[in-house]
Amino acid sequence: MTDLTRLQQADKAHFIHPFTDSKSLGEKGTRVIERAEGVYIWDVQGKKLLDGMAGLWCVNVGYGRQSIVDAVSKQMQQLPYYNSFFQCTHPPAIELAKTIAELAPKHMNTVFFTGSGSESNDTNLRMVRRYWDLKGQPNKKTIISRHNAYHGSTVAGASLGGMSGMHEQGDLPIPKIVHIAQPYWYQEGGDLTPEAFGLQAAQALETEILALGEDNVAAFIAEPFQGAGGVIIPPSTYWPEIKRILAKYDILLILDEVISGFGRTGHWFAAEYFDLQPDLISIAKGMTSGYVPMGGVIIADRVADVIKQQCGEFTHGYTYSGHPVAAAAALENINIIKQEKLVEKVGAEIAPYFQQALQQLAEHPLVGEVRGLGLVGAIELVQNKAKRQRYPSNIGVGTWCRDACIAHGLVMRSVGDTMIISPPLVITKAQIDELIEKALLALNDTYTQCLALK
Numbered sequence: 001m002t003d004l005t006r007l008q009q010a011d012k013a014h015f016i017h018p019f020t021d022s023k024s025l026g027e028k029g030t031r032v033i034e035r036a037e038g039v040y041i042w043d044v045q046g047k048k049l050l051d052g053m054a055g056l057w058c059v060n061v062g063y064g065r066q067s068i069v070d071a072v073s074k075q076m077q078q079l080p081y082y083n084s085f086f087q088c089t090h091p092p093a094i095e096l097a098k099t100i101a102e103l104a105p106k107h108m109n110t111v112f113f114t115g116s117g118s119e120s121n122d123t124n125l126r127m128v129r130r131y132w133d134l135k136g137q138p139n140k141k142t143i144i145s146r147h148n149a150y151h152g153s154t155v156a157g158a159s160l161g162g163m164s165g166m167h168e169q170g171d172l173p174i175p176k177i178v179h180i181a182q183p184y185w186y187q188e189g190g191d192l193t194p195e196a197f198g199l200q201a202a203q204a205l206e207t208e209i210l211a212l213g214e215d216n217v218a219a220f221i222a223e224p225f226q227g228a229g230g231v232i233i234p235p236s237t238y239w240p241e242i243k244r245i246l247a248k249y250d251i252l253l254i255l256d257e258v259i260s261g262f263g264r265t266g267h268w269f270a271a272e273y274f275d276l277q278p279d280l281i282s283i284a285k286g287m288t289s290g291y292v293p294m295g296g297v298i299i300a301d302r303v304a305d306v307i308k309q310q311c312g313e314f315t316h317g318y319t320y321s322g323h324p325v326a327a328a329a330a331l332e333n334i335n336i337i338k339q340e341k342l343v344e345k346v347g348a349e350i351a352p353y354f355q356q357a358l359q360q361l362a363e364h365p366l367v368g369e370v371r372g373l374g375l376v377g378a379i380e381l382v383q384n385k386a387k388r389q390r391y392p393s394n395i396g397v398g399t400w401c402r403d404a405c406i407a408h409g410l411v412m413r414s415v416g417d418t419m420i421i422s423p424p425l426v427i428t429k430a431q432i433d434e435l436i437e438k439a440l441l442a443l444n445d446t447y448t449q450c451l452a453l454k
């Protein structure tokens with residue numbers, strides 16, 4: 001029995017994978033990834049792949065960073081674990097909170113640590129509801145989110161998210177979470193211009209607030225651009241209108257920056273990119289570049305002051321909140337981003353190059369739209385460009401394209417028939433050229449398959 005066969009058999013027998021159809025996976029077998037360096041990963045058979053997704057949107061500084069390994073190793077020797085409950089803490093968590101406060105928008109100076117992005121949004125839910133209790137408005141409890149949003153997979157995370165497939169499993173959403181339209185012009189914009197559609201999608205928030213009664217609404221939660229939903233970038237009119245509405249009705253903004261944080265837009269946070277003043281920011285993923293799990297919530301002074309001064313005991317926290325080893329990884333990860341000026345480099349040089357390179361694919365007969373910002377991008381695969389018409393969803397053209405990418409040595413993810421890309425921030429121009437070249441070969445193969453359908 002080869003090593004791969006043995007691993008695949010054990011995998012099939014003992015391991016239920018996240019977001020996976022176990023039955024069909026068992027039939028096809030898993031791809032087993034064994035090592036990684038820079039922007040590349042290798043499977044156990046030695047096949048090399050350019051990782052166009054930075055793992056799951058998280059390996060911002062790339063793989064193989066010895067200085068993170070060293071920082072983690074040193075921390076494990078000195079203090080592998082201690083908690084921040086009961087009047088205790090430890091240097092790495094303190095240093096990390098201070099470091100993140102310095103990087104965050106000016107009005108945000110406090111951090112609550114979690115173990116993941118999902119936990120961060122659970123924390124958000126409890127914190128905003130507690131905030132409004134303390135402000136003497138106990139009815140302000142409902143959180144408004146959007147269809148096709150992704151906010152994680154715990155009960156609160158999946159409820160806040162707007163993925164119908166997730167709501168169907170586990171009787172979600174939980175009460176007092178409602179969803180409005182998403183600003184997905186390409187799919188849902190009809191005959192409207194993107195600008196008119198963006199305004200319309202934003203005004204759905206005002207309609208919902210009025211329907212619920214402003215005294216019952218605690219917060220609006222949103223990703224600056226939707227990630228897992230298909231790299232959906234709101235039209236330029238969207239965020240300014242949302243800002244106007246939130247201010248008018250005094251509703252908190254929870255900005256889920258689990259993907260967009262730590263450099264992906266060419267800013268430390270997308271709040272800067274979109275000129276937003278969130279009350280809470282969810283972070284995870286790029287916070288440690290995925291080397292060790294960690295998440296958190298960055299809290300605006302307005303909310304933090306109330307929680308600190310009036311809450312009494314905030315009866316919430318995780319055993320691993322601010323875990324010293326994760327904090328050490330995060331500190332060194334942030335140190336790398338600063339030392340190598342990755343945020344500045346992405347903003348001034350790499351993102352513009354990436355976006356321009358991506359546009360080369362727009363001419364392809366299978367491609368209806370290419371969009372992106374910073375170091376994320378999406379490619380819409382369509383049957384009819386002018387009508388923005390997709391292939392029937394049961395065909396799975398996106399899956400064909402994803403498989404073709406793998407065959408050509410590129411990891412690109414599909415969301416339905418939308419291909420999405422989010423490479424490590426350390427990707428070079430030559431590696432971007434390689435990514436586009438491989439993507440083009442995969443698009444050609446997929447198009448050949450599509451032509452054979454007729």
Ligand SMILES: *Cc1c(COP(=O)(O)O)cnc(C)c1O
Nearest residue numbers: 116117118150151152256258284
């Ligand atoms: C990945 C993600 C989450 C969930 O993070 P986990 O660490 O998987 O719990 C939450 N929000 C957004 C926007 C994400 O992309």
